[in-house]
Amino acid sequence: MEAQQQTDALTLLEQRWQKRLDRERAARKEAERLLEEKSLALYERNVELRELASNLEKLVDQRTNELAVALKKAQAATLAKSEFLATMSHEIRTPLNGVLGMAQLLFDTELSEQQREYVSNLKNTSNTLLAIINDVLDFSKIEAGKLELESISYDLYQLVKEVCAIFKLQAQQKGLSLQVEFNELVPRWIVGDPTRLRQILMNLLSNAMKFTESGTVGLALMPSVESDVLTVCVWDTGVGMDEKARSKLFQAFSQADASTTCQYGGTGLGLAICDRLTTLMGGRIWVESEQHKGSRFYFTFAAPRGKESSQEIRVETIKSLAELKVLLVEDNAINRLVATKLLQKLNINAAIAVDGLEAVAMTEKAAYDLILMDMQMPNMDGLTATQHIRAMNLSKRPKIIALTANAMNEDQERCLAAGMDDFISKPIHFDQLKQTLARFYP
């Protein structure tokens, strides 16, 4: 009986242990199953992710290709547009030069007062048209990446002086004062493209003049924080502009607003050209402006120090002075005779103009290498004539040498400021003439 009880208790205990064991085993299996489930889920997620990544890659590739194709198309279209513009402008420019030349010739014939006025208008409008076409041509050249900058050593002071001389007259007529400021740290000789720098300066200054009714137009040159970079500021006390106008200013074919075009003229390309040019010159352009207070245009450009070359940078290769096309501008008949004779001794046959007005007209028609310019003359004096000549868009920049009676320093200053290259004091001595010419044409 007791034994039976013991056996029962043992069986019960055994059952209990068996059950506990079963439970633990089940728990372990459950845990393992869960683990496998999780591993599988993890694996599947990984596969999904990998697929997603590869799909994404394919998608990115596809989009990149599409974009590349679109970009190529757009670039081709831009190029075609620029080329078309360039050809068109060129095609227009050629006959327009004919119109201008004819108008000039007509102007020089005997005309009634009214006819003279008509021809003068014809000339002015043709000139405006030419300027516009030149802008378009320049701009399309830049956009097509066809504009190549020169890299020569040139006299920055001289360039600025010449540019300012051109605007001095305009400033005087408008009653504006023109201020030029040269920081002493700015080197005189720099390496770069003088033509393009001149273009930017002319553009900004003519804008400043255009939009300023009273007060001052200024030009300042200073060094930048970066070495070999110069900063230029062209400022005015003119109409200025608001934020909205400022934001689109450097875009092509945009002016402060459409009414600007009516009131002030222009293509709306000038500043876009300046913007592209400064970029090409390793700088940038920006503006600060307040309405009714004026504007300050700043631009920077790479200007490594250049080598000083005596007087002129371009060494002309001419075999003899006889090849030179020279214009002598002198009102006094005796002086004229003397100068002509002296030039002949140097094998130079000079063309003659009797005053500044005639000199300007002749320079418009023929390309001269050298102009000997008297200072005081009736109708138009030498300084003014020089300013006019320097303002012309000549394919070849003539040297202008002043013939001055008094070699005062101030006088020389004014000559250089007007855009002259040198001066010879009167009465002319053969040696001095020879020496001066030898400097330019060694």
Next chain:
Amino acid sequence: MKGMVFTEFLEMVEAKFSADMVDDIIDDANPASGGAYTSVGTYSHEELVDMVVALSNRTQIPVPVLVRTFGEHVFGVFARSFQQFFEGVPDALTFLSGIEDIIHAQVIKLYPDAQLPKFDCLREGNQLTMIYHSDRHLADLAEGLIMGCGQHFGDNLTIQRDEVNELSTRFIVTKV
């Protein structure tokens, strides 16, 4: 409910009563899952309730007391296995204030399928008001956890508790 809660509960029963008691209450409750709990599994929280009721029947200890005791016990377990939650926490009230935004916020990252209660907390000096919201009616567990928290930090906490409504219970915990 996370299996960890079940395994911890059964371990506590084994420690405080006996291994036989574990067998008995599982037999009594006859859970749908079979009662072979693993900490990484997830089970219906009702199975836990059934086992607590079975334990209460066998021991004659009221259910709320059992659940509170479990809360106290399990906080100690948490404190050991989740030490990162305790770094830089100076006292119990600070720890409790962060239950919603810090502790359970981290818990849900570790166990995305965890069903956590919601606590609204307001700390005013030595007093913390916590309003517990959950449709699992485990306010007793919360109370136990709060007590366990006080013990862990060695802070003497008094807990004043009242029912806001069916789903919400307010605890006013004061440090004395």
